[in-house]
Amino acid sequence: MLLGKDTNYDTIFYQVKSGDTLSAIIKQYHGNVSLQQQKSVLDKILADNPEIKNPNIIFPGQTFALDVPQNYCAFPGLPKTPVILADEQEAKVLKQTLQKATPQENNLFSAIAPVMLGTGVMSMTMIDQTFKTNTPLVAEIAENYNDYKANNITKGQYNYRRKTLLNRLKTKLGPTNILLNGTNSPNEVLRISRKKGSVPTQAMTQQINRMSRLSKLAFRGGIVLSVAGLGVACNQMANTDDNQLKNEILIESLGGIAGGAAYSITATATIAVFFVATPIGWVAALAIGAGSVIAGFTGSVIAKNVYNVYGNKIDFVSLAGVSQLCKK
Amino acid sequence: MQEVAIEGVIFFWIMLTGLGLSFVFGVLLIILHNILYRKFDRILFIRPYFTQTELALYAAWPIGLLRSIMYMTLILFPDHARKKRFKELSLPISVSRPLKIACAFCMLLLFLTALLGVAFFLYGGALYVINNA
Numbered sequence: 001m002l003l004g005k006d007t008n009y010d011t012i013f014y015q016v017k018s019g020d021t022l023s024a025i026i027k028q029y030h031g032n033v034s035l036q037q038q039k040s041v042l043d044k045i046l047a048d049n050p051e052i053k054n055p056n057i058i059f060p061g062q063t064f065a066l067d068v069p070q071n072y073c074a075f076p077g078l079p080k081t082p083v084i085l086a087d088e089q090e091a092k093v094l095k096q097t098l099q100k101a102t103p104q105e106n107n108l109f110s111a112i113a114p115v116m117l118g119t120g121v122m123s124m125t126m127i128d129q130t131f132k133t134n135t136p137l138v139a140e141i142a143e144n145y146n147d148y149k150a151n152n153i154t155k156g157q158y159n160y161r162r163k164t165l166l167n168r169l170k171t172k173l174g175p176t177n178i179l180l181n182g183t184n185s186p187n188e189v190l191r192i193s194r195k196k197g198s199v200p201t202q203a204m205t206q207q208i209n210r211m212s213r214l215s216k217l218a219f220r221g222g223i224v225l226s227v228a229g230l231g232v233a234c235n236q237m238a239n240t241d242d243n244q245l246k247n248e249i250l251i252e253s254l255g256g257i258a259g260g261a262a263y264s265i266t267a268t269a270t271i272a273v274f275f276v277a278t279p280i281g282w283v284a285a286l287a288i289g290a291g292s293v294i295a296g297f298t299g300s301v302i303a304k305n306v307y308n309v310y311g312n313k314i315d316f317v318s319l320a321g322v323s324q325l326c327k328k
Numbered sequence: 329m330q331e332v333a334i335e336g337v338i339f340f341w342i343m344l345t346g347l348g349l350s351f352v353f354g355v356l357l358i359i360l361h362n363i364l365y366r367k368f369d370r371i372l373f374i375r376p377y378f379t380q381t382e383l384a385l386y387a388a389w390p391i392g393l394l395r396s397i398m399y400m401t402l403i404l405f406p407d408h409a410r411k412k413r414f415k416e417l418s419l420p421i422s423v424s425r426p427l428k429i430a431c432a433f434c435m436l437l438l439f440l441t442a443l444l445g446v447a448f449f450l451y452g453g454a455l456y457v458i459n460n461a
Contacts, residue, residue: 132391136384258343261350262445268397269442295449302452303343309459310336 016062017239022055029068041067130176131215135208137169141190142204149200166190180210234326237317246317251307252300254316259299260292339452346444353437360434361396363427368399377414397438400431 014025026033026041033041046052049064058064141162148158166187173180181189190207192200199205233253237246307314317323365373373395378386386395402409403423410417423431 139384254347255343258347258445258448262346262442262448265350265353265438266442266445268394269438299448299452302449302456303339305456305459306336306339306452310333310455311340313332314336314340 014064014066015239016058016060016064018060020058020060022052022058025066029066127176127179128215130173131180131211134169134172135211135215137165137172138190138204138207138211141165141169142201145192145201179214180207237322237326243315243317244312246323247312247315248304248307250316250320250322251311252304255303256296256300258303260296262299263292263295335455339448339455342444342447342451346441346448349437349441349444353434353441356430356434356437357393357396360400360430361393364396364399365392367423368421369395371419372399372402372414372417377417397435400435403428403431404435 016025022042022045023038026038026045030037030041042055044067045064046055048067052058052064144153144158144161144165147153148155153161169186169190170177173186177186190203193202194200233249237249240246240249373383373386375383378395386392398409398413402414402421406421
């Protein structure tokens with residue numbers, strides 16, 4: 001059976017355009033399949049989307065779940081447009097929401113998707129920055145213990161330093177501590193181990209490893225969300241025939257990238273000149289993340305506005321060959 | 329391209345040049361980082377030039393690229409760098425002429441791109457305010 005194994009398929013959400021038919025959509029994503037295979041895909045669509053009562057009647061703006069082969073981009077002549085994929089759980093929730101939504105609400109979903117992605121990038125940047133820059137504090141807690149055991153400091157000095165470092169860590173981590181330690185505070189987690197055969201500072205080592213792992217995940221997550229943002233823009237360009245609108249989407253996206261890049265490069269140049277470098281707390285990390293997203297958003301708003309008023313005679317889409325890259 | 333307002337041409341020139349330069353800067357910085365950290369980490373990425381926190385902070389990617397920018401500052405502006413960070417550095421820092429030129433070019437790109445970034449927001453922001461006033 002064509003759709004027998006779910007692992008070979010991804011679920012995407014397809015928004016019906018004017019002139020679409022289910023058989024054309026199936027051909028678009030599955031290629032030239034036999035009539036029997038086409039029927040099998042159609043049956044799966046009807047089973048997954050009970051709101052489609054008659055396969056011959058679908059409406060522009062209507063969104064439905066569609067299983068597509070994971071390698072569909074490799075088929076010649078098929079769409080090269082990136083799509084937002086959903087895992088099983090996300091697909092279930094999204095499907096339920098979209099089924100209940102009106103066409104206007106579905107359009108609103110498309111409009112706010114970039115904002116949701118931007119917020120996601122901001123959160124990821126905040127987690128990445130907070131964990132990355134505060135890892136040394138945890139190492140200092142372990143170093144403090146080692147200094148005490150080596151008789152380099154007194155018990156009083158050890159207790160005072162440990163308390164100070166833990167308080168600093170608690171303040172710097174702020175709400176991101178929930179991701180790291182759940183509802184436990186750092187002083188509950190970062191205890192010296194008294195178990196026989198274990199390294200006394202193993203809790204600190206585990207915490208450092210966890211912070212590094214989460215930081216890497218957040219960094220990658222930020223990149224994935226940024227690329228997904230570009231994918232959304234490319235998808236929007238592919239789904240419109242209005243060249244002016246295509247140019248607006250392209251300029252908006254480029255403006256966003258330019259704004260974000262301007263922010264980070266100016267920050268780098270400032271660091272290079274003033275050599276500023278201190279551990280960043282969650283407030284500063286949030287400010288950096290928010291700054292980057294706000295700069296990107298501001299850049300996109302400005303670029304779109306300037307394009308519409310002063311530059312709408314320039315066809316950037318054709319000049320850059322983007323229409324070839326983002327096509328149906 | 330006809331009938332395009334000069335304001336639009338200037339704005340998009342700033343935006344696209346800035347984007348292009350930031351890409352070139354990123355690639356060049358990664359290349360130079362791979363040369364500089366091998367050459368200088370052993371003698372410069374140590375205490376007292378960097379604190380314990382900074383040593384941990386700048387060891388990670390991508391924030392570690394910043395330490396290469398600091399090495400570049402030392403190569404190009406030794407007096408300034410010795411005053412700010414590499415105090416009491418007695419070792420002479422000598423690099424080949426092509427590497428020095430590449431560092432200078434990278435630093436030039438950094439400041440030029442930062443300048444274009446500031447211009448992008450100031451000029452674009454001013455046009456936005458005028459259009460929506």
